[in-house]
Amino acid sequence: MIDLKNVERMYQAGPGKTYVLRQIDMKIAQGEFVTIMGPSGAGKSTLLSILGMLDSDWTGEYHFLGQPVHTMPSKKRIELNKQHIGFVFQKYHLIDDLTVRENLDLPLSYRNIKTKDRAGIVAESLDRFGMVGKKDLYPSQLSGGQQQLVGVARAVITTPQLLLADEPTGNLHSAQGEEIMELFTRLNRQGTTIVQVTHSERNAGYGNRIVNLRDGWIVDR
């Protein structure tokens, strides 16, 4: 599904350059549950952004589902992201002004799905994640765990083939974190490829492969 060759990401820092990712070669097959680990500043989140096509300022080759992302214009990459990728963020990143139901509807509304179909999909998702009673609440009225649950539900509502999660339990207490990780495991079993970034060995244990990053380099796999 994912094939990275010699991917590098750097920032211009004054007269010199600072590399965040160096010569990344990585393959991820469909159905895998990969964990990216490493200390702060290792480049984990940057790698995740590149995988999710939210960052385009890198060099090297990236093939996604056989398509060369590195040659695509920004618009095409966003289109690819829209079709195949879901994102879960550490800080949930729900839209404060929208209710739970509307937050879930948002990705669907960007995919030209008919309104009545969208309503059905949202209803089904609310039911599946046990949030029917909270559908009209705003994010500020939910606990952190509940917000992340909405974040995950929103990420998978379009049934993406790849789910990218950046420290998904970083802001949650352990019981809530476990709940999310079990949810990921279920999704993975149902066929969703998952790539998560985490500091937690325990969470890494839910996946089937760990990629370690240090100072931008992959140090083992």
Added chain:
Amino acid sequence: MRDFWQDLRYTLRQVKRNPVFTAAAVLTLALGIGANTAVFSLVNGVLLRPLPYDDASRLYTLLEQRPPDDARLASYPTFVDWQSQLHAFSYMAYVRGLTMIFRGPGGPEQVLVGYVSEDFLAAVGGRPMLGRGFQGNGEPSEGSHGALISYRFWQRQFGGERSAIGRQMRLGDESYTVVGVMPPGFAYPEWAAVWSPLAALPANDRAVLTQRGNHADSRVIARLRPGVDLAAAQAQTDAVAGRLAAAYPADNEGWTRIQMLAVSEAVLGDAQPRLLVLTGAVVLVLLICCSNLINLSLARASARSGEFAIRIALGASRRRLMRQLISESLLLAIIGGALGWVLAEAAVAAVKVRAPEVLPRLEEVTVDGRVLALTLALTLLTGLVVGLLPALRATSPDLTGSLKEGTPGTGSGTRKTQLRSALVVTQIALASVLLIGAGLLIKSFWRVQTVEPGFDFRGLVTLRVMPPSPRYDNPDRAVALYSALADAVRSVPGVESVALTNHVPVTGASLPTVVQIEGRSSDAGQGEAALFRTVSPEYFAAMRIPVLRGRPLNQGDLTTSSQSFLINETFARRYWPGDNPLGKQLTVPKSVQARPDFGEPMEGTVVGVVGDVRHYGLEVDLEPEVYLPYTVNPPRWISLVVRTRSNSELAIPGLRDAVRAVDPDLPMTGADFWMGFATMQQYLASDLAPRKLNTGLLGSFAGAALLLAVIGLYGLISYLVAQRRREIAVRIAVGAQQADVIRLALAGALRLTLIGIAVGILGALLLTRLMSSLLFEVAPTDPFTFVAVGLLLATVALLASYIPARRAARVNPMVALRAE
């Protein structure tokens, strides 16, 4: 379409959940749109709208001119000479103005009638909107004269009914038939309510048709022939005037030129500079509004950068984001535009109600839809462009920053801060210019108000008495009436004193004359210019005008043949500098028009010198005046001056009754306030009204500009403080005191404010020169105003910045740093 409603719903929620942003944006829009629509509607209605005359640019009012700059209205014989000798004009017409008594259902009223020569309508280039023009030579048919009436008169007296055509009306002692109604805005001369052929001129006034010399209440209008330019016309008019001066030395000596005043300029008067200054001011307000809108949008975009990044991450296309933002901008624009329209309507209505006489052609001014649309479009465009910037930026590569940090402004924070700082500096600079402009006008207004009119206007009431003809045509009968009226009014409770005069100061009525001074040969040949004033002996006491030397007039002066004249201080200073004027001989021509003795010399002795009076208003230079007993040349109409002991307005009903008891046919109402009893305070208010309107409007604009600039600065400092929250927390953690943090925040605000003020002062130094014609005894670079505005702005800016600065100083370092 299905997404449209969703966008709209989200937009409405945005509006509801962000009341401060919404209120600030809507008010900014409303203010910009409202103020600009109102002022541009005034400019359009007053200055730009064509005059209701064909090819108005070729229309000129002609006056006799005595070089270098004396001018007088032409007599009818002079007009006839001009008409026969001037070929530069395709049409010329003469208008003789008379106040007539109109007998309507509400009793006698004063109406101003223009008696016009044959080619009047052709010369002016106007035609009736209803009925027809004059036919033949205007001689009465079946005992009735033809009359054209103004639109306003038609509305007032005939209720705007079409059946007015053919109706009879009584003007003075004669019958007139309404033959046509002129369109709204047709006002030549501007005072005329009725026009009738010169053949209808009442018998007691027909003598003016044969008298040369100095006339009031007449007008000559001429239409420049196509293909003739102004210089050629001027050469021809000068040649003709020169010939007439030689042919009629007694009346025309020295009057060797003809002054050509463009009718458009005469109609607009000083409205043009006043409105242009307001236009400049309102454009500055619009710039401030747009800049404020940009600043608000940038702040909002910063706050929402995370939201946009999430939307992109969830698959929103650039077009979709733009649509969302456009719908938000549109909604704000619609609300702001609607409010602005209401503001503009209210402002125009307020100007029309509160200052109806201040601007010409104000009656027909309405809020201009095109202006509203243009202002709305301009403001909307600004809002849209700025509103769309975040959408365009959101699709750029650096999304991860926004998502990762979850804080506003990452990635391009410095650039945005620089842009916002530049906008705030711009706002402060523009506000400085407006405040300085307003400050100069306020100081001028204050200066005008401190001008001594030369008499005590408090408690004074006046009435222009218009005796019906022919009952009082005889001068003795007129004097008897005036005397009886003074006696009757004197007995009204609350009246302290009563006097009579031909023209009350500041009321707009005057009569310039020429005075021959014993032992002094005039450069111009005919004598020295002075205002012709006839008064009763009580006049100076009633007006509280001091007698500086000699004595006032007394009752004996009214009847004796040895005539006693008074002069004012300016007369004495100008013609006998350093000399005693008492006992000097003067010769003044009899100046009551249409009397057989018009122009006959009256010789008299200066018996006293009285204080100067601002006859033409507080802002106009003093004129030499010569005062004669009113009985020596009794005017055909006179003004009663009544000093009341207490509230002068309360005395008016009693005064009316007293006048009615003497003669119930005396008109005491009309279309204008001065046609009835009016207080001197009303006249002074009317004199100050244009300045008051300009000062008020410019002051409001400057106030609004100050408010907007302060809001902008407050927003920026709040934003900067929020951005530096971590830095401030670290500073506090390492020992900074509250005062240090406040100083840090205020220093930034002060720096921007001072730059803005400096730029504003430079701009004002260039721009305030353009308004020098509107200033009174204040220089366009008045240091006091410049310094005061600078201090005011700096103080207000620091106060506005203090609130976010204090908030910053209360940051809990542990909370702030943990949040990072």
